[in-house]
Amino acid sequence: MIQLRALAKHYGSHAVLRGIDLDVPAGQFLVVLGPSGAGKSTLLRCMNGLVQPSSGELRIAGFDATDPRARQVRQLRRQVAMIFQHHNVVPRLSVLKNTLTGRLGQVPTWSSVLQLFSRQDVALAMDCLRRVELEHKAHQRTDALSGGQRQRVGIARALAQQPQVILADEPVASLDPKTSRLVLHYLRAASRELGITVVCNLHQVDYAREFGDRIIGLSGGELVFDGPGTALDQHHLDRIYASPGHVPHPASHATATAATSLAPAIQGT
Ligand SMILES: Nc1ncnc2c1ncn2[C@@H]1O[C@H](COP(=O)(O)OP(=O)(O)OP(=O)(O)O)[C@@H](O)[C@H]1O
Numbered sequence: 001m002i003q004l005r006a007l008a009k010h011y012g013s014h015a016v017l018r019g020i021d022l023d024v025p026a027g028q029f030l031v032v033l034g035p036s037g038a039g040k041s042t043l044l045r046c047m048n049g050l051v052q053p054s055s056g057e058l059r060i061a062g063f064d065a066t067d068p069r070a071r072q073v074r075q076l077r078r079q080v081a082m083i084f085q086h087h088n089v090v091p092r093l094s095v096l097k098n099t100l101t102g103r104l105g106q107v108p109t110w111s112s113v114l115q116l117f118s119r120q121d122v123a124l125a126m127d128c129l130r131r132v133e134l135e136h137k138a139h140q141r142t143d144a145l146s147g148g149q150r151q152r153v154g155i156a157r158a159l160a161q162q163p164q165v166i167l168a169d170e171p172v173a174s175l176d177p178k179t180s181r182l183v184l185h186y187l188r189a190a191s192r193e194l195g196i197t198v199v200c201n202l203h204q205v206d207y208a209r210e211f212g213d214r215i216i217g218l219s220g221g222e223l224v225f226d227g228p229g230t231a232l233d234q235h236h237l238d239r240i241y242a243s244p245g246h247v248p249h250p251a252s253h254a255t256a257t258a259a260t261s262l263a264p265a266i267q268g269t
Pocket residue numbers: 011016034035036037038039040041042043
């Protein structure tokens with residue numbers, strides 16, 4: 001589903017991604033760990049065509065994601081949904097309308113401009129809201145929801161797009177542990193039940209272990225770990241968060257350490 005070969009990204013002399021090789025099969029829930037500045041967001045942005053790699057190959061959902069032509073990028077983005085840390089929902093719109101915006105790339109331009117959605121689109125959006133247990137909020141304004149509920153609307157909107165891939169960039173960064181686990185549960189259900197490939201950037205090691213089918217660790221733009229959560233031991237964490245020559249961001253290192261020590265508390269929520 002996703003293939004990267006020697007993928008590199010430089011900003012001037014700053015190498016942000018240094019030759020990443022990766023194959024992600026359909027339906028896998030892949031977690032990307034790494035300290036602040038490791039290149040996690042840049043990797044996701046390359047995957048949806050927001051950032052042009054400097055060199056290397058990147059194929060995703062059958063598209064060449066390094067092809068900058070507008071039509072190619074549009075087609076790629078139909079298959080690749082994004083979920084952001086700050087959920088990016090439109091507060092004044094209803095929950096249902098926000099979810100329906102996931103259909104905009106799939107409907108003719110005239111109906112997207114007029115925001116005319118078919119009965120099938122509305123039924124699909126309601127089904128997506130049911131998947132995140134928010135169908136009872138469909139007609140409420142989105143700004144009446146909590147942060148966690150808004151992130152669930154963000155997931156419903158991504159599902160309404162019927163993508164092959166969901167890219168989630170720190171989707172639980174500003175949520176409490178219980179809500180975070182709920183949001184990750186819905187994302188994992190999307191991969192298990194709908195076969196959607198999910199690539200999810202996280203700062204919390206425990207969530208990565210609990211939810212990821214597979215974890216990769218980035219450090220200084222290099223892939224330094226690739227395996228299941230059970231194989232991710234302290235040695236690997238040291239390599240990811242404090243590899244030689246890399247000065248870890250204090251906050252992200254603290255998050256990794258704190259998350260590890262929070263394990264029993266989180267299990268109980
Ligand atoms: N448009 C840009 N121009 C110049 N440098 C950039 C640009 N975007 C990202 N960078 C740099 O690339 C590096 C990696 O950034 P990126 O956002 O991918 O890291 P990250 O691992 O996602 O960090 P965080 O966990 O803090 O979000 C950083 O040093 C950042 O400053």
